[in-house]
Amino acid sequence: MEKAVIKYRHCARDVYSFSSDDVSVRQCPVCHQTLTFGLLEAPVAIPCPFTNGHKVSCAFLIGSVHGPSHLGEWNDTEIHVGLSNSEGLVYNYTLSGVRRDAHGWERCVCVPLAPPGRRDLWESWDIKLEQFSILPEWASERFAEERAFGSCCYGFALTFINHMRWLDGKASLSRDEFTGRHVLPRMKTVSQYINIYHAILQHGFYIANTPDDT
Structure with missing residues (x-):
C-alpha cells in the first residue's frame, strides 16, 4: 500500500x-x-491513515504483523497494540513479555496521548512506562492468563494509560470508552481507505x- x-x-x-x-x-x-x-x-x-509510530511520541499504536492492509477489521488474531515513548521506542506486551521495539511499527494507526507542549508529561511518561513494563504482571508467564481475560497487549496499554491519567488528575477510561472514543473512529477511516x-x-x-x- x-x-x-x-x-x-x-x-x-x-x-x-x-x-x-x-x-x-x-x-x-x-x-x-x-x-x-x-x-x-x-x-x-x-491523507494516508497510516503513520510511522516510531516518529510519534507518547502514543497508542495499532499495528498488524500482516501489514497495514489487515488493519481494516478489528481482529484479535491480527491486531497488535503498543505504546511509544518520547523517543519512538514502542513498548508492547507479547508472549515473550514486554518488548521494546526500535523498528517494526512504521505503518500503523497512531493515537497521540500527550500534547506537544507538555514536556513534563513526556518526561514522566518515559520513566513511568519503563517502570510499568517491568512489573510482575507483565511477565511472559502471565501472558496466557492475561489472554484468557481478553487483555494481553490491549490490557497492558490501557492499564498504563489509565495510570498516567490518574497521575494527571483525570478519570480512568474503560476499555469500551477508550475504544469508542479513540480507536473505532480511526479504524472506520482505515477500513474505508483500504x-x-x-x-x-x-x-x-x-x-x-x-x-x-x-
Missing part, C-alpha cells in the same frame, strides 16, 4: 485513483469522456456511490 490516493470530482461523482496515474489523459469512468477539470473539481490527495485502495487496484478507479462511501 505504497501508492498515494487522489480524489477528483466528475459527473457529480467523487472518483478515486492513484496519483501515479495521469488523470489528464484518462477517460471518466462514469461518462467515458476525456477528463477536464474546473477549479473545484481538481484532484486532491487523500476498501478504496483495493478497489483501485482491481478496477483502476473507485466511484463513491453515497456520502458514506467517502
Whole structure:
C-alpha cells in the first residue's frame, strides 16, 4: 500500500485513483469522456491513515504483523497494540513479555496521548512506562492468563494509560470508552481507505456511490 490516493470530482461523482496515474489523459469512468477539470473539481490527495509510530511520541499504536492492509477489521488474531515513548521506542506486551521495539511499527494507526507542549508529561511518561513494563504482571508467564481475560497487549496499554491519567488528575477510561472514543473512529477511516485502495487496484478507479462511501 505504497501508492498515494487522489480524489477528483466528475459527473457529480467523487472518483478515486492513484496519483501515479495521469488523470489528464484518462477517460471518466462514469461518462467515458476525456477528463477536464474546473477549479473545484481538481484532484486532491487523500491523507494516508497510516503513520510511522516510531516518529510519534507518547502514543497508542495499532499495528498488524500482516501489514497495514489487515488493519481494516478489528481482529484479535491480527491486531497488535503498543505504546511509544518520547523517543519512538514502542513498548508492547507479547508472549515473550514486554518488548521494546526500535523498528517494526512504521505503518500503523497512531493515537497521540500527550500534547506537544507538555514536556513534563513526556518526561514522566518515559520513566513511568519503563517502570510499568517491568512489573510482575507483565511477565511472559502471565501472558496466557492475561489472554484468557481478553487483555494481553490491549490490557497492558490501557492499564498504563489509565495510570498516567490518574497521575494527571483525570478519570480512568474503560476499555469500551477508550475504544469508542479513540480507536473505532480511526479504524472506520482505515477500513474505508483500504476498501478504496483495493478497489483501485482491481478496477483502476473507485466511484463513491453515497456520502458514506467517502
